[in-house]
Amino acid sequence: MSRYFAGTGDLLRLALRRDRIQLPLWIIGLTLVQTATASSISGLYATEKDRIAAQTSAADNPASLVFSGLVSGASEGATAMTQSLLLVLAAAALMSTLAVVRHTRQNEELGRSELIGSTAVGRHAALTAGLLLAVLANVVLAVVSALGLASAGLPPGSSFAAGAAIGAVGVSFAGVAAVTAQIWESSRAANGAAAAVLGVAFMLRAVGDVAGRTTDGGLRVESAWPSWFSPIGWGQQIRPYDQDRWWVLALSLAAFVVQVGVAFALTRVRDVGMGMRAVSPRPPEAAPALLSPTGLAWFLHRGSLAGWAVGVSVMSFAFGVVGDEINDLIGDSERTAEIIQQLGGTGSLLDAYLSATIGLMGLAVAGFAVQSLNRMRHEETSGGLETVLSAATSRFSWLTGHLVVTLAGVTVLMLLTGISAAVGYGLATGDMGAEFGSLVAAALVRLPAVLVLAAFAVLTFGSLPRLAIGLPWAAFALCLLISQIGSTLDLPQVVMDISPFSHVPGLPGGDFTVGPLLVLLVITAVLTAAGTALFRRRDLALQ
Template sequence: MNGLAGTGTLLRLALRRDRIMLPAWVYVLAAATVSTGYSLGRLYGTAAAREQFAASMNANGSLRALYGTVYDASLGGLTAWRMGAFGAALAGLMSILLVVRHTRAEEEDGRLELVGAGAVGRRAPLTAALLTALVADLLLAALVAAGLAVLGQPVGGAVAFGLALAAAGSVFAGVAAVAAQIAETGRAANGAAGAVLGLAFVLRAAGDAAGPDSVVRQARWLSPLGWSEQVRPFAGDRWWAVALGLLTACVLAAAAYTLVGRRDQGAGLLPQRPGPATAAPALRSQLALARRLQSATLYGWCAGFAVAGAVSGSVARGVASLAGDNRQLADILSRLGGRQAVVDAYLASILGLLGMVAALYAVQSVQRLRGEETGGRAEPVLAAAVSRAGWAAGHLLFPLLGSAALLATGGLAAGLTAGAVLGDSSGRLGGLVGGALAQLPAVWLTAAVVLVIFGLRPGWTAAVWGVPGAFLLIGWLGPVLRFPHLVLDLSPFSHLPRLPGGAFEPQPLLWLTAVTAVLTAIGLAALDRRDLG
């Protein structure tokens, strides 16, 4: 049989399964890029203002580490600077999740074995997964290019920027394809590919932060995210840098094709070690089982939050320089309370973003219930003296306490680094940790909504990423695009106090927590009444 037989059918199936998740990813990334260009145009309306802004960014090593180097002071060049590193990283994350979802996760759940029993080639599932990621990346490139062109930017630079994001996404699709052959579980494959993505971001940041004569600056060439930056959209349009990313993606895909033919179906090249025949006393409970299943994921998220908080806090000293001589922005900062207030506003926005990211972890933790159910692992547990509510409660402790650990870690890291660069360690630490923990009620409410969907409509659980995605879209783009207050109020994050710098109001936190308790009770009651599986 042809090794690619059935690829078209599997591709259509993958696109149908991702008909909600894939457009949501692409739309949010494209809309964030275009709205960033629009807002930069309003803040820096003259060429002189943009030139001064670009010079101040390039003079600050911390900001270069976070966003990259500004290569062109036009509106398109500033948009590529502001969204290049993060946009490429998010495109890579999207591709990783798509490829692992349609390869290793399918094998782990046993569905790929059923598919492979038909007229399907050995390499067809991998090919369909890579094509799905490629479709998403190219669609993102097209929307970004079209959006920037509508804003009046040169078409060549807009296309170069879109393809730079697509090339980065393609590279990490190849990384995920290789990881799916090596690891034996979807979580391990996602973790390995995510670690490569994190290393790529660190290498790119280290290279940009280094001086022009430093050897460390060459670290950018070790990172696919650095290649995306070196496309330099609107500043020469280096098409060969796009080709470098696409060539690397092809090499990684070829490696994955080679590996898929050298392993057994359902097994990885690095199989998991078998555990002991008898569980230790500390593992003989439902809560202990949930801890064993979810703790590794929590540790990985905590490490990510520590890095994100430390990097964000280290930039605090250079935030006030963003105003430059822009009179419009200076007036805004004056109304906010001066440069000290804008630093607080920046830190509050970072904590808000960490809260939204923590909501993604909370959703993933609740989704673990559905994974245990569909994988057939919940039924043996419930056959013992374990109630459905008790089984679910063991896993729900992670969105409850695990998200608190994430936010505390991010707030602590941000507080330590911001206090160090601002010379106010004791004053910043408590405020940032408290501001981070103030995000918890909104995170818990997001998890409770997902629990209700799991209890009432378990078949919709795969689409629950739309819940935090909608909240992120409203919170991120709503103020920029001036959404009506009725729409902004749909996100629980819009009701939280802006800390540090803002007044602490406990009422929103209390009623968000009360709504969370009610939704949790509804979700558990629905789970107790429906058929399992």
């Protein structure tokens, strides 16, 4: 049996060296989010009465339950968890899936595993090293997060419960990625499948929390059964700074053990470089559309776009359905003004909720834009670009093909966001035309902000190819953090303005102004032109 794991230690040391920058940045960033949120609670809510009012409003607010998760009391720690735990849980899951796929399926896709396998390395060594790396990263994240929360003045025991919840969710999704890396043949597909599982887990948790019931005078939400089918829900059910239910950790660990067992079993029966999912045979001759750079780009991106389209439509539809319940909260509540501010909208509470959800989906579409343009770097490092350029294809036309497909893709996704949200809201209220036009407009008005992040990805690809993947994702993460916790932490306006999404009109409900959108489009054009020009002048970087 030991021969299957020979060389695991060496591969783990190699993985640690490769991720010596990425994983520490993940850990430091997530810890800062948790610690900063906990430190801000005393300033935002000076008295227990303020925290009680905030938490009871959150417990009665379906939008807050969707975006922030459970409410578990009115202590400073419980209030901090309501505002930050869900975001950190999802980020820890994403960190783990990317790490496992990077050191398993991506190595196979690039031919590294075949080279390593020619030495004295066991069949399970690569997968074991990737899993050990993910587990180690999550253990460090759990400990550092706990220490950060304790340093903010919160009870140490509950702080370690919060850290354990984060680490356990990350470990459980490492198991998810271990399975998807065996099933799909490309790292993009494996990451996409793991992200789809994360999206389903988020939705199950959201449905369970919204369908739950409030207890203890409205200070605690008892989730319905769908939350217990979600690893994200398991992390919340530990309820740090309230009940500290350590036994819930067993669910995440059990899921991890089962998934790792499945992954090892699949590793033994499949060939290196191949996936368990059968790849359909291609026709003997290429379609005429593949003779153009744009047609080739469409062929490469169509599967990813289809998956994103389904995910965006389902999420937006669900947000639209929940919007009908927001009407019940409009009234003379003392907390209404604060809820509107936290949701990021203006006007009525309904408009604020719809604006916040459309804004969140706009950020998600920006993630597609970054992922789509990262394909260019993959084509460069895998040698595919060199082959294409050896024919009668210029660098400009090749790059333009990917840009055209990405631009069309983000436009379609934003349209689907507005239409799906409008349909969901219309079915819930019985009036299909009530918010249709305003929601479609609200989605399209965020398109320039999405394009700015896409243009930044092009600029990075043209100027800093070795950072062409990490920097755009870092920019995306920064925009996400500013959007989700910027108002909670009362960040300076100069920091908020870093995100292009801070400059778009807050439709529906806000005032429409053309000026900021034109500025964003000009920035997009300048960054894209600069990235294109730099790419045409630099050498190909295969590593």
